[in-house]
Amino acid sequence: MNLCASLSSTSFPNWNRCFRFSKPLISSPSSCSIMSLFCSKNSSAIAASITTDAMSTEPKKKDPWLIVGLGNPGKKYAGTRHNVGFEMVDAIAEAEGIPISSVSFKALFGKGIIGDVPVILAKPQTFMNSSGESVGAIVSYYKIPLKQVLVIFDDLDLPFAKLRLLPKGGHGGQNGMKSVISHFKGSSDFPRLRIGIGRPPGKMDPVSFVLRPFTKQEREELDFTFQKGVEAVRILLLEGFNKSATFVNTAKKIEQLG
Numbered sequence: 001m002n003l004c005a006s007l008s009s010t011s012f013p014n015w016n017r018c019f020r021f022s023k024p025l026i027s028s029p030s031s032c033s034i035m036s037l038f039c040s041k042n043s044s045a046i047a048a049s050i051t052t053d054a055m056s057t058e059p060k061k062k063d064p065w066l067i068v069g070l071g072n073p074g075k076k077y078a079g080t081r082h083n084v085g086f087e088m089v090d091a092i093a094e095a096e097g098i099p100i101s102s103v104s105f106k107a108l109f110g111k112g113i114i115g116d117v118p119v120i121l122a123k124p125q126t127f128m129n130s131s132g133e134s135v136g137a138i139v140s141y142y143k144i145p146l147k148q149v150l151v152i153f154d155d156l157d158l159p160f161a162k163l164r165l166l167p168k169g170g171h172g173g174q175n176g177m178k179s180v181i182s183h184f185k186g187s188s189d190f191p192r193l194r195i196g197i198g199r200p201p202g203k204m205d206p207v208s209f210v211l212r213p214f215t216k217q218e219r220e221e222l223d224f225t226f227q228k229g230v231e232a233v234r235i236l237l238l239e240g241f242n243k244s245a246t247f248v249n250t251a252k253k254i255e256q257l258g
Contacts, residue, residue, distance in 0.1 A: 062118060064118040066119075066144050067152070068149070068150070069086045070124065070152065072128050073127065080210065080211050082197075084153075084154045085151075085154060085176075087222075089123055092233055098110050105122070106125055107134040107135075109122050109138075114238070128179075131177075132179035132183030135151070136183030146187060146189055149191070150190075150192065152192070152229075153177060154195055156209075158195070161225040162195075163194070163229055165248040168189045168191070168192075170188055193233075195229070229248075
């Protein structure tokens with residue numbers, strides 16, 4: 001029913017007593033004439049108010065997240081320690097049903113949704129040392145704020161299969177991260193998920209070590225790490241950095257208590 005018609009059909013016998021006017025609004029008014037006056041003066045304002053209220057309840061569109069795994073392209077490097085960033089992104093893609101099926105911005109590329117958050121997954125194909133060429137181009141094109149760019153990479157300084165989520169920081173000697181920071185005009189204010197690959201045994205050259213494949217036992221442990229990483233990313237996107245960092249960075253203590 002029309003609002004004005006509904007109000008006009010209602011009787012207000014004590015209309016003038018509701019407001020402390022020195023004189024009646026209208027001499028011997030009828031409820032119909034008063035409501036007609038009210039509606040003619042205020043129908044536009046009422047309609048505008050209803051429209052504004054309806055618009056304010058619409059969900060705000062969320063900015064996309066870019067999740068990048070660093071590694072080297074090609075079968076020669078598949079399954080090596082330096083490519084755990086690629087493997088983590090593959091695990092996220094599989095768990096969330098996001099196909100990484102196109103090539104864009106010098107990267108294997110996929111778009112999807114995690115919860116209600118739009119996500120871009122990328123695996124730069126520029127080789128590790130030039131990862132920033134791809135990452136920088138994606139960020140620039142989609143205007144993604146750096147606080148919503150998660151870079152995942154291998155770390156020699158972390159124990160094997162350990163995860164560490166940080167809000168920002170340096171490159172830690174990792175050449176892929178050096179390139180990314182360079183293409184962000186020197187800014188390192190973006191989150192990163194480090195995956196520990198351990199230190200090389202004895203006097204082995206670190207370059208040779210990071211290009212080695214995993215043993216069967218290491219692979220089993222790493223697969224468990226990827227599962228935890230997938231959950232960490234979901235928490236990050238849906239519940240915020242602090243909760244995800246707590247989940248990731250204190251996970252070992254929680255396991256020990258259990």
